[in-house]
Amino acid sequence: MDYDKEFNLLYLMEQVYSSLISVSNKLQATGDKYSVPLTSRQYMTALAILHLPEDETTINHIAGKLGATKQNITQLVNSLCKKGFAEIIPSPKDKRAVNVHLTESGFKALTACGVSVSIDFMADTFKYFEQEELEILWKLLKKLYRFDGVELDGLEENVKVPNAFNDEEVTVAIERFSDRRNKL
Numbered sequence: 290m291d292y293d294k295e296f297n298l299l300y301l302m303e304q305v306y307s308s309l310i311s312v313s314n315k316l317q318a319t320g321d322k323y324s325v326p327l328t329s330r331q332y333m334t335a336l337a338i339l340h341l342p343e344d345e346t347t348i349n350h351i352a353g354k355l356g357a358t359k360q361n362i363t364q365l366v367n368s369l370c371k372k373g374f375a376e377i378i379p380s381p382k383d384k385r386a387v388n389v390h391l392t393e394s395g396f397k398a399l400t401a402c403g404v405s406v407s408i409d410f411m412a413d414t415f416k417y418f419e420q421e422e423l424e425i426l427w428k429l430l431k432k433l434y435r436f437d438g439v440e441l442d443g444l445e446e447n448v449k450v451p452n453a454f455n456d457e458e459v460t461v462a463i464e465r466f467s468d469r470r471n472k473l
Contacts, residue, residue, distance in 0.1 A: 316414065323410040324402040326372070332406055334365045335374070335399045338389055340444050344381055346388045354442060356434065374398050400454075408462050412469040 320329030327335065337354040338346050352362040366389050369375035374395035380386040391399065415423060434441040454462065 319414070320406065320410055323405045325405075326398050327369075327374070327402050329406070330365055331369055331372075331374070332399070332402050334362065334369065335391055335395060336444055338375070338391055339399075343390070344388065346390060347380060347383075347386045348389070349386075351389065354444065356441070369395065372398075403454075404462055404465075408466045409469060412466050416470055 317329050320332070323329070324332040333355060334351060337351045340354060341350050348359050348362050348366065351357075351366070352359050355362065366375060366377070369389075369391075370377060372394075373392060375389050375391055377387045377389055380388050418426070431441045
């Protein structure tokens with residue numbers, strides 16, 4: 290065994306791990322500034338709810354979508370409910386479970402955050418990345434996620450937020466994204 294090589298590999302892994310934690314914390318704190326009236330974690334929770342079939346929006350399914358614990362998602366859902374952005378209703382499929390649904394206020398909050406988060410935050414955060422680099426980063430993050438054999442079941446598919454944006458508003462938003470990204 291090459292002791293120095295293995296030691297350097299371990300050191301590199303520790304640096305990658307600590308960097309991932311630091312980047313995650315920084316992204317969350319910065320994302321909170323873009324996602325008012327939600328926090329970035331509440332925003333992602335609301336998105337996860339939209340990415341699930343309406344009758345399968347249980348705490349466990351939301352947690353699975355976000356790679357989070359049931360306890361963590363319960364706290365996030367409770368905070369969304371306190372703000373009036375979500376409601377908990379009994380699951381028609383399982384008497385022991387509940388489903389989480391966004392309220393009309395929740396859809397409005399998600400839509401309000403959507404432009405700032407999807408356009409401004411993404412443009413500002415990934416301004417120095419080329420498309421190929423983003424594709425590689427995404428591929429590597431999915432590979433890292435499955436270290437325990439569980440595949441990432443994320444938010445890849447596009448979902449339509451009811452009554453959110455018409456085609457003209459989407460065009461304006463994409464132009465805003467391009468302008469913001471290219472001026473930085």
